[in-house]
Amino acid sequence: MAKPKSRYVCQACGSVSSRWQGQCGDCSEWNTLVQEGAAVSSIFAAKHNLQGGGRSIALVGLDSPAALPERLPSGIAEFDRAIGGGIVRGSAMLVGGDPGIGKSTLLLQVGAHLASAGHPVVYVSGEESAEQVRLRAVRLGLGQAPVQLAAATSVRDILTTMGEGEPPALLVIDSIQTMHSDLIEGAPGTVSQVRASAQELVRFAKERGSAVVLVGHVTKDGSIAGPRVLEHMVDTVLSFEGERSHQYRILRAMKNRFGGTDEIGVFAMEGAGLSEVPNPSALFLTQRGEAVSGTAVFPALEGSRPVLVEIQALVVRLASGATPRRAAVGWDAGRLAMVLAVLEARCGLSFATAEVYLNVAGGYRLTDPGADLAVAAALVSALSERPVPGDCVVLGEVALSGEVRPVAHAGLRLKEAAKLGFETAWVPAGVKGVEGIALAEFGNLRRLVEQIMGR
CATH class of the missing domain: 3.30.230.10 (Ribosomal Protein S5; domain 2)
Structure with missing residues (x-):
């Protein structure tokens, strides 16, 4: 078998090039090409076709009865409004926003409400220690909520832990750019690592019925960092918007396979965390x-x-x-x-x-x-x-x-x-x-x- 060749992947748009160059030819960003090892050589792929050797899949008719997805009310009406009425079991959500805008605060509040209602919730932070997350929960008045915390960046360790017992109703990963898969070479945050880590977490959500929420960093132009395919892999993409100098925050659904798009939830940042704004017009x-x-x-x-x-x-x-x-x-x-x-x-x-x-x-x-x-x-x-x-x-x-x-x-x-x-x-x-x-x-x-x- 031929030795896998190296390739250069743009960290901004995910395009692949056979050689390094200063500027990406697709997105025109500078110094974003990073060398990665190719998983399968082109010679091997050319000698093997995929016709035959697989298993048959079941086909269903378009007129087959379909049940509405089961939803878990988060206890925060504005959050439920933005995602279409509640968290869908087995779904994958991606939440993006500027640093310090309140993404972690919002998801910690959502997790605390669900856990208090009797649903198991796990919050995994790759950026902070469990003690730091606990201290934030205490500041928000959520110190008694039965949320399970962990500080980890290995996707293998996280999925092994989740598979040991009953899967949680909600698994929060903060953030996907800090996750690392040992099946892929490269540092956390690279295109290949983000793609592979997200794929394993989405697969876990579909197989075990847990709702997985991925927190994503954004670039300077406001788009979610990492490969564009990340937004296609998940069921819902939420954008948490607002100016840090202003009190209000808007949670906007950019993509939603289980509800309408362009719905918003409006929050106000206060000393005790994010509070709902039932009448946004009064705010603006x-x-x-x-x-x-x-x-x-x-x-x-x-x-x-x-x-x-x-x-x-x-x-x-x-x-x-x-x-x-x-x-x-x-x-x-x-x-x-x-x-x-x-x-x-x-x-x-x-x-x-x-x-x-x-x-x-x-x-x-x-x-x-x-x-x-x-x-x-x-x-x-x-x-x-x-x-x-x-x-x-x-x-x-x-x-x-x-x-x-x-x-x-x-x-x-x-x-x-x-x-x-x-x-x-x-x-x-x-x-x-x-x-x-x-x-x-x-x-x-x-x-x-x-x-x-x-x-």
Whole structure:
């Protein structure tokens, strides 16, 4: 048998190269190629085909009856909402987030609630000692919860221990980048180690019926570190988001084989850990007192949950010759440039000699194109120093022609606004009204400008 050849694997994207090079040809990252031994030589693979010699597998029809998966309520309603109603036995979840955002705190609270309800829970930390985890539990008021702790990084040792008795209902691995498999050469955290360790842990979850939660580190661009295949191996991918300087945290489902995606759970970081926020709109709206220019309220939609957020704009005129700045926090800077261009080209407003700052209050991040009209309203209000009515919400997508286009689930968004006391909504033409809110329809952006500036 030919001697296995070495290969070079990118630690950022997992692509394989036959020789080392400074920059990865697929993801363009620098100094990420690490040498690894090939598991099977290409000569051996070419001489053997996989037709024959295996065992027959059972095939079932598409019309076969299928039972709903059994779920374990975690005791934290916002966590259950994000994952679709509870933890599924035999499932594998991947939780990613920035360092210090509260991933370990959240999972320790979930494990403590499950253990207190009589379900065996094991928490394995590869980054901290068992004593450090215990001290954190005491600070959170969970010191009496019957959670079993361990500090280990060997996947073989962990699975051997789990196989000695009754498998736990929940196994938390914190984190997958610290795990090490002795079947693969390489240091913990490399692509091959992360892939092999995750594969063994996911197999354990499927065979023994335990729910396995893997904590994953994230890269500087916010994606989960390690091979992309890691997200395909698990059933659910959760992103724990938020700014460390802000109180709120959002648990967002990016992938869920047992429920809907883009559902969110909202938490607030307090001295005793993470507390649930049943009404997120109250968290992202400032006190609605005297009307202030440059603000507009937008009813965002996260999964099936409407969340009202405040968009703030500031326009500062500069002396001639100075280069104006454009800054956006919580919204795409490219989309801000597009809305400004439409306002100039279609509505005759000039922002060429002004600095423009846009902020989504509370550290919230918006990706919904339905916020275009609210952003435009805030910009026009800031430019003219005429406030948008304080009891008004604004929603609609702005086209390059200046047309205001409808958004999805407008009725659900408006019902949430009515529940919070808003009485008026500026919407695209054709939106059906809801009880308690008067609609003002705008077919194009020029009409919005006229409304705010009183023309």
